[in-house]
Amino acid sequence: MMTGRHREAFYSMLLLLAALIWGVAFVAQSIGAEHVGPFTFLSLRSWLGAAALLPLILIRGHAREKETAVSKEAHREKRGVLLTGSLITGFFLFAASAAQQIGIAQTTAGKSGFITAMYVVLVPVLSVLAGKRPPRRIWLCVVLSVCGLYLLCVRDGFRIGRGDLWTLACAFLFAFQIMFIARYAHRVDAVQLTCLEFVFEAFFATVCMLLWERSTTAEAVRAALPAILYAGIFSSGVGYTLQTLGEREVSPPVASLAMCMESVFSALAGWLILREALSLRELSGCALMILSIVVAQLGDINLQPLFLRFQTIFCGGGEKK
Numbered sequence: 477m478m479t480g481r482h483r484e485a486f487y488s489m490l491l492l493l494a495a496l497i498w499g500v501a502f503v504a505q506s507i508g509a510e511h512v513g514p515f516t517f518l519s520l521r522s523w524l525g526a527a528a529l530l531p532l533i534l535i536r537g538h539a540r541e542k543e544t545a546v547s548k549e550a551h552r553e554k555r556g557v558l559l560t561g562s563l564i565t566g567f568f569l570f571a572a573s574a575a576q577q578i579g580i581a582q583t584t585a586g587k588s589g590f591i592t593a594m595y596v597v598l599v600p601v602l603s604v605l606a607g608k609r610p611p612r613r614i615w616l617c618v619v620l621s622v623c624g625l626y627l628l629c630v631r632d633g634f635r636i637g638r639g640d641l642w643t644l645a646c647a648f649l650f651a652f653q654i655m656f657i658a659r660y661a662h663r664v665d666a667v668q669l670t671c672l673e674f675v676f677e678a679f680f681a682t683v684c685m686l687l688w689e690r691s692t693t694a695e696a697v698r699a700a701l702p703a704i705l706y707a708g709i710f711s712s713g714v715g716y717t718l719q720t721l722g723e724r725e726v727s728p729p730v731a732s733l734a735m736c737m738e739s740v741f742s743a744l745a746g747w748l749i750l751r752e753a754l755s756l757r758e759l760s761g762c763a764l765m766i767l768s769i770v771v772a773q774l775g776d777i778n779l780q781p782l783f784l785r786f787q788t789i790f791c792g793g794g795e796k797k
Contacts, residue, residue: 484726491722491734494715499741501711502585502592503749505577508703511696514577515685518570520697521708522678528713529671536667554664561660562669565653566676572649573677574684575642582639584752587628589742590762591643596736596769597621598651606655613771620768627761670716736769 508517580588597617600608629640660669685692697704719735726734743762746752754762 487722487725488734490718491726492737494718494722495735495737496741497710497715497718498735498738499589499743500745500749501707501715502580502589502742503745504703504706504711505580506585506588506746506750508700508707509577509581511700511703512692513685513689514574514581515681516689516692516697517700517704517707518573518577519678519681519685520704521712522570522573522674522681524705524708525712525716526671526674526678528709529667529674529716532717533665533667533671536665557660558664558668558672561656561664562672563676565656565660565669566673567680568649568653568656569673570677570680572646572653574681575646575649579639579642579646583637583643585746585750586743586752586754586762587640587758588643589739589746590628590765591625591640592647592650593736593739593765593769594621594625594644594647595650595654597772598647599654600772602648602651602655617768617772620764620771624761624764624768627764628758629761667716674712739769740766 505517576588576592597614600611600614601618625644629636629644631637657669722734739762743752743754747754
């Protein structure tokens with residue numbers, strides 16, 4: 477049996493592994509974008525993601541049947557909430573993922589990962605629309621992230637790449653998707669919600685694929701297949717399962733910080749696998765964005781003991797007697 481501290485460390489490592497899988501997925505998406513259109517890639521990835529979660533749903537459902545008995549009326553109501561929630565979140569997930577896939581074909585995997593991570597700052601800002609007041613530190617995060625985006629994306633003459641704009645739109649859409657997930661996740665089974673979310677995402681992507689990407693050849697799909705398999709099975713199926721396991725045992729601030737490392741892993745994966753390079757200016761932008769993400773997720777932590785410790789070490793601390 478693991479102690480509490482060792483248990484939290486173990487599950488934190490699971491979340492870091494999920495972040496690593498998601499970070500490398502940006503490379504897979506970049507490779508896939510070279511061979512097939514965004515809707516083809518997204519359609520196949522989403523169907524695979526839904527299929528990867530089915531075994532987990534069956535196992536969890538079988539165990540739950542032995543534990544509880546739910547009335548038909550309550551089951552029908554819960555099923556309605558599940559379908560509504562998965563339809564809404566599936567639409568926003570489709571829109572966000574499509575914007576991301578379109579953008580990654582016109583920018584680098586590393587930059588895409590950092591810009592996508594902006595949803596961590598955007599979620600509390602957009603919560604103002606729902607009547608909630610975000611903490612004051614969020615506005616500092618907004619300023620830091622905007623400065624980081626400027627250094628990362630804006631070229632001479634105040635030009636910003638189309639791929640960066642698509643990815644920024646993706647971050648906004650992911651923020652709405654996360655807000656709706658928060659609204660429905662506590663009312664239904666989270667794994668079932670995510671699986672159906674993938675199904676609706678796949679449906680929307682398939683419709684768009686049939687409308688605008690019918691010229692995609694079998695050879696192109698075969699060339700993109702390794703990337704599609706990784707994004708579908710590992711990024712969607714395995715990554716989400718690790719997230720579910722990890723968040724059961726790790727506090728939300730620690731979990732969020734661990735998962736936000738996907739932006740760092742995406743830059744490292746782009747450098748190692750695709751040989752993408754970031755200039756000093758772009759690295760400075762990445763640093764500011766990381767800082768904004770970390771500050772956004774720290775929560776209302778009492779920093780007074782830290783300052784007192786700093787004063788004791790560097791200033792002698794306390795009054796002289």
